[in-house]
Amino acid sequence: MPSGKVLSPKTIREILSQRKLAPRKSLGQNFLTDNNILAKITEAGIIKPGDLVLEIGPGLGALTEVLLEQAEMVMAIEYDRGLFSILKEHFASSEKLRLFNQDIMETDLSQLVKDQESGLKVIANLPYYITTPIIFKLVEAGINWELMVFLVQKEVAERLCAKPGSKEYGSLTVMLNFYGKVEKIGNVSRKVFYPEPDVDSSIVRITPYRTLETQLLYPRLSRIVQAAFQQRRKTILNALSSNGYFQSKEEGEVLLKEHGIDPQRRGETLSVAEFISLTEGLVPEV
Ligand code: SAM
Numbered sequence: 001m002p003s004g005k006v007l008s009p010k011t012i013r014e015i016l017s018q019r020k021l022a023p024r025k026s027l028g029q030n031f032l033t034d035n036n037i038l039a040k041i042t043e044a045g046i047i048k049p050g051d052l053v054l055e056i057g058p059g060l061g062a063l064t065e066v067l068l069e070q071a072e073m074v075m076a077i078e079y080d081r082g083l084f085s086i087l088k089e090h091f092a093s094s095e096k097l098r099l100f101n102q103d104i105m106e107t108d109l110s111q112l113v114k115d116q117e118s119g120l121k122v123i124a125n126l127p128y129y130i131t132t133p134i135i136f137k138l139v140e141a142g143i144n145w146e147l148m149v150f151l152v153q154k155e156v157a158e159r160l161c162a163k164p165g166s167k168e169y170g171s172l173t174v175m176l177n178f179y180g181k182v183e184k185i186g187n188v189s190r191k192v193f194y195p196e197p198d199v200d201s202s203i204v205r206i207t208p209y210r211t212l213e214t215q216l217l218y219p220r221l222s223r224i225v226q227a228a229f230q231q232r233r234k235t236i237l238n239a240l241s242s243n244g245y246f247q248s249k250e251e252g253e254v255l256l257k258e259h260g261i262d263p264q265r266r267g268e269t270l271s272v273a274e275f276i277s278l279t280e281g282l283v284p285e286v
Helices: 009-018 035-044 062-070 081-090 128-139 154-160 171-179 212-230 236-242 249-258 272-281
Strands: 052-056 073-077 097-100 120-125 147-153 180-188 201-208
Touching: 035 062, 035 120, 035 147, 035 180, 035 201, 052 062, 062 073, 062 120, 081 097, 128 147, 128 171, 147 154, 147 180, 154 171, 154 180, 154 201, 171 180, 171 201, 171 212, 171 272, 212 236, 212 272, 236 249, 249 272
Parallel strands: 052 073, 052 120, 073 097, 120 147
Antiparallel strands: 147 201, 180 201
């Protein structure tokens, strides 16, 4: 494989066909073919010497190559065995890279980063079919991530940045905006991938708040948010009542009003701050 960063569609086709491989749609294999986008992703990662970067789905190694230039250590997890063997050969002499042939959803992340306490980052062009489960897995792994930069489908970026009351606003929005500062860095045309996907993409950055309060409140907030969004048409009073959060509807009404929330509002209209205040006001366990 030629050295350098992104590969042209022609080179990608050649490398894959030499091994009797082809891009697998089922694994979200859309390879980046534009160095400017690669630069935008890595710039957003503000990589410092000493950083350990986790890359999910290195593919043919275009992003990996840049990460290796800037980070102390890169851990890259590629599920596809064919791509993994190409990567293994190409990066054989790289001492800064640890490559794993496994499914990110089956990976013990804490074990992976156990020797590093600071400068932990995730930078990845995520496989689109499991974007949301991957993001939740990373957030809920109990790891002190400093920063995450993802290339995701535009629709996921819109959900991450959605306003209360909009159809994109949901548990992903609330939990991620509670967990950290969410920024959309920019949009990316579908034309810069090979093969071209059916949707456009965006680069997003999440900077975790990393406070003890955030860690402690996360599980309780998560359960309340799940309950609120389970049936979007239900009022917040009914949604939480049917999930056992109040002894009675009357008690629920009083509690919601105490937090400045009209009990007849739907959960999807509550801001992140309102969800937080409500969670703090409810008894710790139901
Ligand atoms: N990083 C490359 C790039 O930017 O050109 C490829 C990105 S491609 C959108 C997603 C990559 O994730 C593919 O290489 C795919 O094989 C890999 N992948 C898919 N499912 C995976 C999983 N469950 N665990 C780890 N990698 C996975």
